[in-house]
Amino acid sequence: xxxxxxxxxxxxxxxxxxxxxxxxxxxxxxxxxxxxxxxxxxxxxxxxxxxxxxxxxxxxxxxxxxxxxxxxxxxxxxxxxxxxxxxxxxxxxxxxxxxxxxxxxxxxxxxxxxxxxxxxxxxxxxxxxxxxxxxxxxxxxxxxxxxxxxxxxxxxxxxxxxxxxxxxxxxxxxxxxxxxxxxxxxxxxxxxxxxxxxxxxxxxxxxxxxxxxxxxxxxxxxxxxxxxxxxxxxxxxxxxxxxxxxxxxxxxxxxxxxxxxxxxxxxxxxxxxxxxxxxxxxxxxxxxxxxxxxxxxxxxxxxxxxxxxxxxxxxxxxxxxxxxxxxxxxxxxxxxxxxxxxxxxxxxxxxxxxxxxxxxxxxxxxxxxxxxxxxxxxxxxxxxxxxxxxxxxxxxxxxxxxxxxxxxxxxxxxxxxxxxxxxxxxxxxxxxxxxxxxxxxxxxxxxxxxxxxxxxxxxxxxxxxxx
Numbered sequence: 001x002x003x004x005x006x007x008x009x010x011x012x013x014x015x016x017x018x019x020x021x022x023x024x025x026x027x028x029x030x031x032x033x034x035x036x037x038x039x040x041x042x043x044x045x046x047x048x049x050x051x052x053x054x055x056x057x058x059x060x061x062x063x064x065x066x067x068x069x070x071x072x073x074x075x076x077x078x079x080x081x082x083x084x085x086x087x088x089x090x091x092x093x094x095x096x097x098x099x100x101x102x103x104x105x106x107x108x109x110x111x112x113x114x115x116x117x118x119x120x121x122x123x124x125x126x127x128x129x130x131x132x133x134x135x136x137x138x139x140x141x142x143x144x145x146x147x148x149x150x151x152x153x154x155x156x157x158x159x160x161x162x163x164x165x166x167x168x169x170x171x172x173x174x175x176x177x178x179x180x181x182x183x184x185x186x187x188x189x190x191x192x193x194x195x196x197x198x199x200x201x202x203x204x205x206x207x208x209x210x211x212x213x214x215x216x217x218x219x220x221x222x223x224x225x226x227x228x229x230x231x232x233x234x235x236x237x238x239x240x241x242x243x244x245x246x247x248x249x250x251x252x253x254x255x256x257x258x259x260x261x262x263x264x265x266x267x268x269x270x271x272x273x274x275x276x277x278x279x280x281x282x283x284x285x286x287x288x289x290x291x292x293x294x295x296x297x298x299x300x301x302x303x304x305x306x307x308x309x310x311x312x313x314x315x316x317x318x319x320x321x322x323x324x325x326x327x328x329x330x331x332x333x334x335x336x337x338x339x340x341x342x343x344x345x346x347x348x349x350x351x352x353x354x355x356x357x358x359x360x361x362x363x364x365x366x367x368x369x370x371x372x373x374x375x376x377x378x379x380x381x382x383x384x385x386x387x388x389x390x391x392x393x394x395x396x397x398x399x400x401x402x403x404x405x406x407x408x409x410x411x412x413x414x415x416x417x418x419x420x421x422x423x424x425x426x427x428x429x430x431x432x433x434x435x436x437x438x439x440x441x442x443x444x445x446x447x448x449x450x451x452x453x454x455x456x457x458x459x460x461x462x463x464x465x466x467x
Contacts, residue, residue: 012040014308015142018324357406373455381442
């Protein structure tokens with residue numbers, strides 16, 4: 001038995017950063033991993049594999065170059081699941097080594113096994129080689145989530161899979177139905193369509209990703225349809241059956257039944273809180289296995305924190321890292337601040353989209369007088385150079401003060417481009433900044449100047465004071 005200043009349960013982004021931050025403060029730290037490899041969902045089944053798959057598809061299919069060289073352009077004509085898995089496996093291996101080296105460098109003890117609470121300060125860790133108990137002053141629960149697998153869905157990990165199962169398939173699907181138009185479902189639908197797989201995406205909502213600006217989503221849906229995604233909105237699945245002919249039969253509440261060789265069920269994830277023994281410390285997870293926390297990521301038991309996907313929205317690797325770091329700082333009395341109003345969102349669909357700040361819909365409901373400025377990639381030399389003539393950057397700003405209120409982007413590099421706007425918004429900057437600043441040419445960053453000029457030129461004259 002050992003005593004630690006802090007124990008983190010889970011080696012995903014939240015657990016990693018909590019452990020390293022505590023170690024940087026000179027504390028004795030341990031981190032617990034129930035699987036044989038570190039990294040959690042982010043490295044092993046979620047973020048890194050899906051983004052690696054996306055890059056492999058874009059490269060091997062020649063998708064990025066088709067506007068320049070024609071729709072038939074393709075780098076590799078026969079693409080196999082092994083081709084797609086190669087890049088993912090390479091990146092996963094390297095990321096695992098990076099995490100292991102980081103823990104070793106910071107003298108964080110790696111403890112392998114399944115953790116459960118014995119009492120509020122004591123954890124039992126069960127491993128195939130035996131059981132151990134350790135105590136800690138502070139504990140961070142960062143166990144992440146698992147795909148939802150309802151009992152009425154006939155998962156067989158071959159024809160009917162969850163969102164973790166794509167790269168475990170023995171072949172690229174000939175056709176696929178994806179149930180659920182959230183972030184994961186949208187990403188996989190567009191990635192597979194870019195590869196040439198016929199995709200049907202079914203969602204019960206009137207449009208995809210309702211938290212994203214409507215104009216950006218309209219553009220995303222149009223481009224997804226152009227590359228071969230069939231969208232079913234306001235629709236629900238009433239039955240899923242695997243047939244003897246190898247197809248999956250999908251019954252819908254409104255539309256006609258459809259069939260495909262593969263079905264991916266992508267309706268939500270649930271917190272991996274089962275088995276933690278939360279009841280022994282007076283904690284209760286909600287119906288989806290998630291834990292409630294305060295602004296410092298403390299649970300109802302003040303020395304027990306929770307961070308990452310286990311606490312729910314926004315469930316991003318980037319936010320999980322900051323949550324874990326914040327929890328460790330708070331535990332040991334170190335100042336830390338997380339600006340939750342300026343969290344950037346990156347969705348790696350094809351095309352990718354990103355946003356920070358408020359949407360037109362939110363500003364309208366709040367009766368904020370706002371202006372809009374838009375720059376289209378086809379107007380930007382860099383957009384022509386990279387072959388993206390459909391991308392767009394959209395600025396939202398206060399009509400009187402000119403303060404930037406939101407930035408929304410779709411197209412190549414959108415998730416990188418968004419950080420310029422985020423930095424300006426952090427200092428309550430105005431669109432004047434973009435008008436007065438010189439950007440490298442040719443770059444996508446030029447979109448900010450074009451959008452700012454577009455926005456201010458839409459205002460009635462005289463314009464607000466230009467400082």
